[in-house]
Amino acid sequence: MKKAIRNVLAVLLGLVIGSVVNMGLIMSGGDVIPPPEGADVSTMEGLKASMHLFEAKNFIFPFLAHALGTFAGALLAALIAASYKMRYAFGIGAAFMLGGIINSFLLPAPSWFIVTDLVGAYIPMAWFGGKLALGLQRKRSNITL
Known part of the structure; x- marks a missing residue:
C-alpha cells in the first residue's frame, strides 16, 4: 500500500476510532x-x-472519554501510519484538543475541569499512544520465528 494512502487511512481511522471510544x-x-x-x-x-x-x-467520565478517545485514536494512527508516526499521533491529539477547546466555549464547565482537560487529556495521551505504538512495532520487528 502506498505511503500516502496508509497515512490518510491512519488519520481517518484514528479520528473515527477515537471518536467512538470518546462517545462510548x-x-x-x-x-x-x-x-x-x-x-x-x-x-x-x-x-x-x-x-x-x-x-x-x-x-x-468526560475526562476519561477525552483522554482515552485521544489515546486510542493516536495509538491507531501511529500503528497504521507509514511514516512520521509521532506526527500523526500528535495530529490526532491536536484534532481532539481543538474539539475540547470548542467544547469549553460551548459548555459552562468549571475552570478547573477545562484546564485539567485541556492540559492532561489530549497532548499527553497522544504522546503516550504514539510512544506505545512505536514500542509495539519495535518489539514486533525484533521477534524472529
Missing part, C-alpha cells in the same frame, strides 16, 4: 455515575442549564 465512554458514564437530580443531559441546552448542578465526580 460519554454515553456509558451516566450509568456509572448518574447525573445530578434534575439535570437534563439529553440536549446541549439542557446540559448548559444544569451544569451548575454537577459535582467533581460528574466530570470523571
